[in-house]
Amino acid sequence: MALQSKLFRGDPKLEAAAQLDAAHIMPGSRGPHVGKIQQALTELDGATLARDEIYGPATAAAVLSYKQKRNIINRAYQTQADNIVGKMTIASLDSEMLARENGPAPVPPSPPFPPEPPEPPPHPILNFAMTDPSIYVTVEGSVTPGTAPSRKAIDPGSFLGSGKTRWIDLPQISGKTARLKVEKKGAIFWVVAFVPDGTIVSHKLHVFFHPTPVQVYPDKPGGKPVAHIIADDRNYDSWGSDWKDLAQRYLNITAPQLGAARKFPLLIAMMRNAAANHPTAANDVFADRPLDTLYEILTVVRDKVINPPADAPALPLSMNHVEIGSTSFSSGIAYHANFYNRISTHGSYLEAIDLDSTYIRSAHADISPQKGGPTIKRHTQKESLPSTLTEVHFPPSRWDGNASNAPTGADKIAVPPPTGHVHHLIMDYTYHGAMKNSRLAP
Numbered sequence: 294m295a296l297q298s299k300l301f302r303g304d305p306k307l308e309a310a311a312q313l314d315a316a317h318i319m320p321g322s323r324g325p326h327v328g329k330i331q332q333a334l335t336e337l338d339g340a341t342l343a344r345d346e347i348y349g350p351a352t353a354a355a356v357l358s359y360k361q362k363r364n365i366i367n368r369a370y371q372t373q374a375d376n377i378v379g380k381m382t383i384a385s386l387d388s389e390m391l392a393r394e395n396g397p398a399p400v401p402p403s404p405p406f407p408p409e410p411p412e413p414p415p416h417p418i419l420n421f422a423m424t425d426p427s428i429y430v431t432v433e434g435s436v437t438p439g440t441a442p443s444r445k446a447i448d449p450g451s452f453l454g455s456g457k458t459r460w461i462d463l464p465q466i467s468g469k470t471a472r473l474k475v476e477k478k479g480a481i482f483w484v485v486a487f488v489p490d491g492t493i494v495s496h497k498l499h500v501f502f503h504p505t506p507v508q509v510y511p512d513k514p515g516g517k518p519v520a521h522i523i524a525d526d527r528n529y530d531s532w533g534s535d536w537k538d539l540a541q542r543y544l545n546i547t548a549p550q551l552g553a554a555r556k557f558p559l560l561i562a563m564m565r566n567a568a569a570n571h572p573t574a575a576n577d578v579f580a581d582r583p584l585d586t587l588y589e590i591l592t593v594v595r596d597k598v599i600n601p602p603a604d605a606p607a608l609p610l611s612m613n614h615v616e617i618g619s620t621s622f623s624s625g626i627a628y629h630a631n632f633y634n635r636i637s638t639h640g641s642y643l644e645a646i647d648l649d650s651t652y653i654r655s656a657h658a659d660i661s662p663q664k665g666g667p668t669i670k671r672h673t674q675k676e677s678l679p680s681t682l683t684e685v686h687f688p689p690s691r692w693d694g695n696a697s698n699a700p701t702g703a704d705k706i707a708v709p710p711p712t713g714h715v716h717h718l719i720m721d722y723t724y725h726g727a728m729k730n731s732r733l734a735p
Contacts, residue, residue: 296383298390300329305592309610311383315585316611318378321427322348330378333386334359336393348427356382428586429476430593433532440467441549445700449726452685455677457693460700463725466552468492470544471598472532473590475578481530482578483563484590485540488598489552493605495595497557497733498587499618500632502625503543506535507566526565526576536563543622550725557733558594562628569627577628583635584612591615616733617642619667622720626650630658637666643732647671649719652712668732672723674715682730687723689715 296302296311306326309316318326328346335342340355353376360366360374365381378386448459468489475482506524511517524535543561551559568577579586588611595601595608609615617639621629626647633645644667645660651673662669668683676688692715693699694706710718 296387298387299394300333300390301383301387304329305608305610307383310378311380311387313611313613314380317380318348319427320348320350320353320376323427323429327352330356330386333390337386337389338362359386427477428582428589429474430589431474431476432593432597433472433474436469436471436598438467438469440465441545441552444549445698445704445722446550446553446725447687447722449729452723452726452730453680453682455679455686455691457696458687458691460693460696460698462698463549463553466490466549468548468552469598470548471594472540473593475586475590477578477581477586478574480575483529483532483536483540484578485544485561485563486590486594486598487544487548487551487559487561488594489548489556492556492558492599493601494557495591495599495601496606496609496614497616497618498560498591498594499551499555499557499620499728499731499733500560500562500587501543501547502562502564502619502621502628502632503539504623504625505566505569505627506539506564508624524566526567529563529565539563546721547724551728554725554728555731555733558591558599560590560594564625564628568631569624572628572631577631579632579635583632584639587615587617588612612639613641615641618644618646618731618733620646620648620724620727621650622648623650623716624653624657626653626660627658630660633660633667637663642667644668644670646727648724648727649673649716651675652716670727670730672719672727674712674719685723685726687715687719692718 296308301307304326306316306318306324307329310318318330324346327348328344331342331344331352334340334355338355338359342351342355356378357374357376360382363385365385366374367381443465444463445460446463448461451459466489468487471486473484473486475484508521508523509518510521512519524539525533528535540561540563547559547561562578565576572580574581592608619629619632629645629647636642647660649672650657650659660669670683672685672687674688675686678686680686689709689712692706692710694708694710700706706718
């Protein structure tokens with residue numbers, strides 16, 4: 294049931310907390326929804342709180358006091374009140390605020406309503422822990438508008454079959470870009486967001502995983518493999534120029550291709566090299582509470598980047614109502630597979646797209662279809678295999694570098710191109726078709 298008080302109703306985070314176990318509001322949270330809780334505690338319980346919109350120790354103590362006085366305990370898994378604002382607490386605060394708004398504040402009974410059916414704990418350990426489980430997402434620097442130059446792509450209408458693919462010219466795409474800082478449990482993570490102009494929805498998003506920032510290959514044919522550091526983990530927290538360059542490279546490739554196909558947010562998760570094979574909550578942004586993390590990111594993207602008109606669709610109450618897609622290129626499959634395995638059973642995770650990880654000859658992580666899970670699509674360069682809707686093959690023989698509208702100059706494609714070049718061509722020119730054929734509804 295929707296919240297009724299003037300103070301609470303319509304606030305997406307409070308509405309979510311009233312309905313969803315995963316949306317409980319915990320110490321460390323920040324935002325206007327926390328300020329409303331602080332105001333309610335001040336008016337209803339006489340708490341002395343600054344409405345600073347920070348769920349710090351004073352607010353946590355006030356929540357605990359409020360719940361103890363009213364005996365708000367979920368007896369399915371608790372023996373005493375805690376300092377978390379969940380469904381029962383929101384219901385009580387909303388009921389009392391509504392009564393206060395409609396007349397003199399009543400003396401609340403104890404308890405103020407019959408016990409609710411047992412609800413499962415969102416995080417059984419955290420219910421009693423005093424650690425800070427919050428997720429902070431902020432925009433670093435400014436939201437930057439811009440227009441990407443027109444570029445070429447492979448016509449998605451020529452994906453199927455085994456003949457030559459056709460070239461198309463994509464229009465110039467304008468949009469807004471933001472660098473998001475995600476902080477969890479003392480760790481810093483970076484996500485670059487791109488929103489094509491004309492985007493008003495916030496119930497769809499696509500996540501892109503770049504290749505590992507350390508690549509191992511020989512400097513010359515037949516030579517000994519050497520580690521090439523494209524972006525150094527030691528520069529990650531400070532957003533060094535190497536990470537900035539890596540982000541810009543894949544933003545330049547993905548943003549115009551997605552923007553020419555769809556109008557929803559693109560997230561480029563900037564991933565440390567260490568997270569590829571040994572992911573932890575300290576090095577992988579999605580290792581800890583991936584869906585909650587996506588929701589916090591989406592909330593900031595909506596408020597600060599999309600900035601939709603008043604009549605745009607509302608922010609969903611949870612990730613249960615957000616359509617999710619994901620893509621990786623090359624060795625980015627390592628990050629992608631970790632992400633996939635964590636949320637593959639989530640009902641609104643619709644598709645996972647692998648761009649040519651099969652080019653990697655060494656053993657590596659992979660994504661495998663699961664019953665009821667996302668649709669898995671692959672773009673490979675395998676020869677002599679018919680393309681299907683979920684597995685499209687772009688071997689050297691399909692690339693028409695002599696077509697009248699083929700790339701020219703520095704981008705000119707040899708006939709046939711070497712397989713190492715085809716590997717990058719798949720990223721550079723087929724991502725648009727993957728987005729055009731996306732399962733995420735238009």
